[in-house]
Amino acid sequence: MTQPIKFYQTGTFTVGNRLLPEGQRSVQSSEARDNSLNSGHRACQGCGEALGARYVVDAAMRATDGQLIAANATGCLEVFSTPYPETSWQLPWLHSLFGNAAAVGSGIAAALKVKALKAGQGQATTRVIAQGGDGGTTDIGFGCLSGMFERNDDVLYICYDNEGYMNTGVQRSSATPPAARTATTQPLGPEPGAEFGKGKNVPLIAVAHEIPYVATATVADLHDLEAKVEKAMRLHGARYLHVFVPCPLGWGAASCDTIRLARLARETGLFPVFEAENGEITSVTKIRRPVPVDEYLRLQKRFAHLFGAGGHPETIARIQAMADKNIKRFGLLAEESAA
Amino acid sequence: MGANMTGDSPILQIRIHGRGGQGVVTAAEMLSIAAFEQGRYAQAFPSFGSERTGAPVVAFCRIDDKPIRLREPILAPDVLIVQDAHLLQQIDVFLGLKPDGHVLINSRKSAEEMGLGEMAARLPAGHLVTLPATEIAMKHLHRPLPNAVLLGGFAAMTGMISLEAVVHAIGHKFKGEVAARNIAAATEAHALLAAAKEAGA
Amino acid sequence: MIKQTEGSQAVAEAVALCRPEVICAYPISPQTHIVEGLGALVKAGDLAPCEFLNVESEFAAMSVAIGSSAAGARTYTATASQGLLFMVEAVYNASGLGLPIVMTVANRAIGAPINIWNDHSDSMSQRDCGWIQLFAESNQEALDLHIQAFKLAEEMSMPVMVCMDGFILTHAYEQVDMPDQAQVDAFLPPYEPRQVLDPAEPVSIGAMVGPEAFMEVRYLAHAKQTMALDRIPEIAAEFKEAFGRDAGGLVRGYRIEDAETIVVALGSVVGTLEETIDTMRAEGVKIGVLSIRCFRPFPMAAVRAALARTARVVVLEKSFAVGLGGIVSTDVRLAMVRIHVRGYTVVAGLGGRPITQDSLLRVLRLAVADELKNLTFLDLDWDIVNRHLAREAATRRSGPIAENLLRDIGSGARPTTAGKAQP
Numbered sequence: 001m002t003q004p005i006k007f008y009q010t011g012t013f014t015v016g017n018r019l020l021p022e023g024q025r026s027v028q029s030s031e032a033r034d035n036s037l038n039s040g041h042r043a044c045q046g047c048g049e050a051l052g053a054r055y056v057v058d059a060a061m062r063a064t065d066g067q068l069i070a071a072n073a074t075g076c077l078e079v080f081s082t083p084y085p086e087t088s089w090q091l092p093w094l095h096s097l098f099g100n101a102a103a104v105g106s107g108i109a110a111a112l113k114v115k116a117l118k119a120g121q122g123q124a125t126t127r128v129i130a131q132g133g134d135g136g137t138t139d140i141g142f143g144c145l146s147g148m149f150e151r152n153d154d155v156l157y158i159c160y161d162n163e164g165y166m167n168t169g170v171q172r173s174s175a176t177p178p179a180a181r182t183a184t185t186q187p188l189g190p191e192p193g194a195e196f197g198k199g200k201n202v203p204l205i206a207v208a209h210e211i212p213y214v215a216t217a218t219v220a221d222l223h224d225l226e227a228k229v230e231k232a233m234r235l236h237g238a239r240y241l242h243v244f245v246p247c248p249l250g251w252g253a254a255s256c257d258t259i260r261l262a263r264l265a266r267e268t269g270l271f272p273v274f275e276a277e278n279g280e281i282t283s284v285t286k287i288r289r290p291v292p293v294d295e296y297l298r299l300q301k302r303f304a305h306l307f308g309a310g311g312h313p314e315t316i317a318r319i320q321a322m323a324d325k326n327i328k329r330f331g332l333l334a335e336e337s338a339a
Numbered sequence: 340m341g342a343n344m345t346g347d348s349p350i351l352q353i354r355i356h357g358r359g360g361q362g363v364v365t366a367a368e369m370l371s372i373a374a375f376e377q378g379r380y381a382q383a384f385p386s387f388g389s390e391r392t393g394a395p396v397v398a399f400c401r402i403d404d405k406p407i408r409l410r411e412p413i414l415a416p417d418v419l420i421v422q423d424a425h426l427l428q429q430i431d432v433f434l435g436l437k438p439d440g441h442v443l444i445n446s447r448k449s450a451e452e453m454g455l456g457e458m459a460a461r462l463p464a465g466h467l468v469t470l471p472a473t474e475i476a477m478k479h480l481h482r483p484l485p486n487a488v489l490l491g492g493f494a495a496m497t498g499m500i501s502l503e504a505v506v507h508a509i510g511h512k513f514k515g516e517v518a519a520r521n522i523a524a525a526t527e528a529h530a531l532l533a534a535a536k537e538a539g540a
Numbered sequence: 541m542i543k544q545t546e547g548s549q550a551v552a553e554a555v556a557l558c559r560p561e562v563i564c565a566y567p568i569s570p571q572t573h574i575v576e577g578l579g580a581l582v583k584a585g586d587l588a589p590c591e592f593l594n595v596e597s598e599f600a601a602m603s604v605a606i607g608s609s610a611a612g613a614r615t616y617t618a619t620a621s622q623g624l625l626f627m628v629e630a631v632y633n634a635s636g637l638g639l640p641i642v643m644t645v646a647n648r649a650i651g652a653p654i655n656i657w658n659d660h661s662d663s664m665s666q667r668d669c670g671w672i673q674l675f676a677e678s679n680q681e682a683l684d685l686h687i688q689a690f691k692l693a694e695e696m697s698m699p700v701m702v703c704m705d706g707f708i709l710t711h712a713y714e715q716v717d718m719p720d721q722a723q724v725d726a727f728l729p730p731y732e733p734r735q736v737l738d739p740a741e742p743v744s745i746g747a748m749v750g751p752e753a754f755m756e757v758r759y760l761a762h763a764k765q766t767m768a769l770d771r772i773p774e775i776a777a778e779f780k781e782a783f784g785r786d787a788g789g790l791v792r793g794y795r796i797e798d799a800e801t802i803v804v805a806l807g808s809v810v811g812t813l814e815e816t817i818d819t820m821r822a823e824g825v826k827i828g829v830l831s832i833r834c835f836r837p838f839p840m841a842a843v844r845a846a847l848a849r850t851a852r853v854v855v856l857e858k859s860f861a862v863g864l865g866g867i868v869s870t871d872v873r874l875a876m877v878r879i880h881v882r883g884y885t886v887v888a889g890l891g892g893r894p895i896t897q898d899s900l901l902r903v904l905r906l907a908v909a910d911e912l913k914n915l916t917f918l919d920l921d922w923d924i925v926n927r928h929l930a931r932e933a934a935t936r937r938s939g940p941i942a943e944n945l946l947r948d949i950g951s952g953a954r955p956t957t958a959g960k961a962q963p
Contacts, residue, residue, distance in 0.1 A: 066739055067739045068739060069611065069737045069739065071607060072746075078746075078748070079748055082744055082746075082747035082748055083747070083748055083750075084747050084748055084749040084750060084752070084753060085747070085753070087744035087747060089742070089744050090742060091739065091742050092737035092738055092739055092741075092742045092743060092744075092745075093737075093742070093743075093744045093745070093746075094606075094607065094610050094737055094744075094745045094746050095744075095745070095746030095747070096603060096606050096607070096630070096633050096637070096746055097603065097629055097630060097633055099599070099629075100599065100600070100603035100606070100630060103595065103599075103600040103603030103604045103607065104603050104604070104606055104607035104610075105607060106593065106595075106600075106604050106607060107562065107564075107593075107603065107604035107605060107606060107607020107608035107609070107610075107611070107615075108607040108608065108610065108611040108737060109607075110562045110591035110593060110604065110607075110608050110613070111561065111562055111591075111607070111608040111609075111611035111612060111613035111615075112611060113589075113591055114561040114562060114589045114590065114591050114613055115561075115611075115612065115613070117588075117589035118589055126739055143596055143597055143599070143600065144596070144597075144599070144600050144603060146596065147595055147596035147597070147600050150596075151593065151594070151595075153593075364711075367713070368546070368713045371544055371713045371714070372544045372713070375543075375544035375715060376544075380714075380715060381544065381713070381714070381715070382712060382713065382714045383712065383713035383714075384707070384708065384711055384712040384713070385707070385711055406715075407714070407811075408811030408812065408814050408815050409811060409812055409815050409897070410708050410712075410808050410809065410811050410812050410895075411812055411894050411895060411896045411897060412894050412896075414896065414898075
């Protein structure tokens with residue numbers, strides 16, 4: 001009997017590839033890798049969205065044997081990947097508008113279904129993903145997203161959430177967290193930054209649609225992300241994947257801290273990682289050792305006004321309370337730490 | 340057979356007044372189908388109000404021997420069909436009626452009892468007729484839907500279309516039991532007014 | 541097969557004969573009967589395989605259409621009025637991407653004030669969106685134009701809007717000759733896309749284009765519409781050959797050969813105008829009507845040729861550019877540059893105001909006598925307008941305009957057809 005190894009390596013937060021079984025290793029670079037989002041695009045250094053999209057689309061390509069079409073909302077991902085006359089996409093890819101990626105995905109899926117029926121197949125072998133940022137998903141594209149969900153169209157929608165409109169110069173979206181500085185929520189006045197009590201939780205709204213599959217993930221755990229994409233592609237109907245992708249430019253963070261920030265968002269409890277099927281939450285990724293929110297906030301200039309002289313410790317406490325609420329609500333604490 | 344059934348007759352314009360839910364638009368459509376069935380060109384169209392039950396509704400039908408190009412509402416009708424007599428107190432349903440026009444009103448009362456004696460006197464004899472269409476509809480359909488009944492009456496009163504064409508049009512719009520009941524109701528109305536016409540002649 | 545049916549139902553059946561593969565539906569009057577008819581055909585299995593999507597908005601309808609067309613499916617939708625405006629961003633996107641979607645616009649006014657009745661404000665608001673715009677005079681032409689529209693759209697890789705007057709055509713029962721499936725199949729070949737989302741040959745569609753090439757992309761759209769000016773009459777001729785009916789094309793003249801006055805109009809009002817012109821001809825007036833059947837691309841040469849030898853032109857239009865005047869008139873005047881012709885604009889039928897022969901006779905007689913104002917609003921009630929202007933002059937808080945006018949008219953005090961107007 002072999003015992004499962006727990007990779008609790010003090011001083012590091014990650015597990016090296018070499019310690020994992022072959023099948024679970026991430027392959028950054030190989031001839032066999034699809035590289036659906038090819039190198040040479042114009043994303044910033046340390047872009048969480050570029051990393052997330054590369055792993056999501058490659059995983060979906062593997063899961064569908066390359067029979068995949070993508071619809072893309074306007075936003076950073078679209079702009080940095082397709083500056084005329086170049087494209088980084090190695091799969092059929094359509095950008096239409098900012099607010100309609102989910103509906104465009106529905107249209108592609110409908111066309112593929114008819115083509116399959118005409119070819120005498122019961123189900124289309126070519127599958128569809130639609131993707132966009134948080135602005136294109138939780139705000140302007142929300143109607144189309146909800147429509148795609150309720151019709152249970154055969155589309156996996158991926159939201160790359162960097163908590164604001166980064167492409168247009170860092171403005172607030174309904175995914176921007178409280179107290180965060182953006183160009184439209186300046187750190188001024190008695191309640192600096194984005195206001196508390198606003199914003200919406202689109203993953204839970206997706207769960208409320210009782211669609212076959214909803215999951216959240218972060219770019220700190222690429223294996224988990226890939227596994228969720230693969231699972232989503234095994235299912236049919238409307239599926240939603242919400243990926244937390246730090247933005248060095250918009251958050252005022254170091255490019256080398258993207259993965260660290262994504263991990264801290266999960267380990268503070270600010271970004272709960274979970275899966276839901278048909279309206280029921282089926283799994284949560286436990287936090288081994290909860291981290292205080294200020295460790296996460298301190299790394300980002302968008303929260304700088306909360307710290308130092310003239311800082312707002314009471315605001316940090318309110319953010320901590322949000323994290324604590326998440327931990328309780330989703331049962332995020334691992335048993336050993338709860339004990 | 341009516342005078343308008345022959346070759347180069349002028350265009351025939353029918354205006355139907357009623358309320359939302361009474362099948363006013365369907366009546367105009369059935370009339371156009373009946374005329375088409377008799378080899379004529381016909382155009383039926385509603386007055387385009389909001390589709391609310393109970394609201395006053397107007398629908399129109401033109402019948403001609405050549406293709407109909409005209410698309411204005413019917414301002415000077417040859418025939419008026421009034422599906423709900425209460426409308427007489429609300430709107431001027433007689434607006435634009437031709438001096439030799441026909442009027443068919445859904446009512447148990449006579450024209451005189453309704454205070455329309457003066458109007459009846461101005462029109463040629465037998466051109467203002469009342470028909471208890473709601474009662475006939477209740478008897479056959481068990482619902483107060485007088486539209487097909489009035490078309491049967493219209494056929495008898497004017498001779499402008501045949502009962503057979505009305506029956507065909509009802510069969511086009513309704514299916515099975517509903518069609519059969521409407522046909523029975525329209526046929527009874529036709530017989531009633533044909534007999535009255537015979538008696539009056 | 542010749543039959544008596546509703547305009548919307550006729551269009552639904554004609555669209556079904558074109559074998560659409562994806563249909564997106566969102567309800568808005570007066571277009572609803574068309575998609576209801578198609579939905580029933582799909583549900584009954586009479587139109588198969590076809591995906592019928594009940595979407596959550598017109599914006600979604602056009603967006604779904606963009607996705608399905610880009611994936612190679614023959615795609616159809618229908619809308620009107622506010623619905624067309626709600627999907628505008630996607631309407632421009634569809635033409636910019638060169639996707640051959642066919643859409644019916646059941647023409648209806650645009651609010652505020654909210655109004656469900658017919659005029660051409662909706663289609664005219666989209667005249668520069670890059671779609672081909674065809675206007676139907678009758679239900680027969682509406683159904684014929686849809687069959688031509690799929691052929692035209694797919695050949696040109698360009699979306700086509702078939703415009704038919706809401707209620708006046710969509711809700712009218714009249715006689716139509718419905719072709720059979722074999723006839724339509726022979727006329728309309730299966731869709732062969734120029735670009736398609738295909739994993740076997742991956743392409744990126746919808747890339748960002750900067751100043752270095754944007755002008756060229758836009759010019760190419762114009763060049764293609766210019767090419768469509770040749771193709772539209774050819775397709776109409778092929779249609780006539782196959783179906784034996786005159787439908788579509790760029791323009792159609794009625795009694796214009798020796799006409800000293802030509803009325804220019806679009807859509808179903810042309811029929812009423814023909815009746816009016818016959819009346820005036822019987823009085824010895826040399827007058828005719830020119831129906832513009834294709835408004836985009838604008839048939840500049842055909843309009844110019846038709847108007848070249850006349851003395852005066854009256855553009856009768858169901859649309860209105862606030863602050864300018866006529867919309868169709870502006871384009872017609874451009875076609876008449878350096879032709880010595882007196883031009884008049886008559887704005888008529890806004891928000892469903894009936895356009896009657898009596899009113900037409902009145903303004904056309906004035907036009908023939910050159911006593912008509914350059915810009916005339918047919919049957920406009922000046923008393924109501926002037927009373928409101930006086931109210932505004934007298935009171936700062938004069939209140940909402942539409943409600944004031946309605947109160948002024950009094951509910952039901954006068955039928956909408958009343959000819960209390962002065963041209």
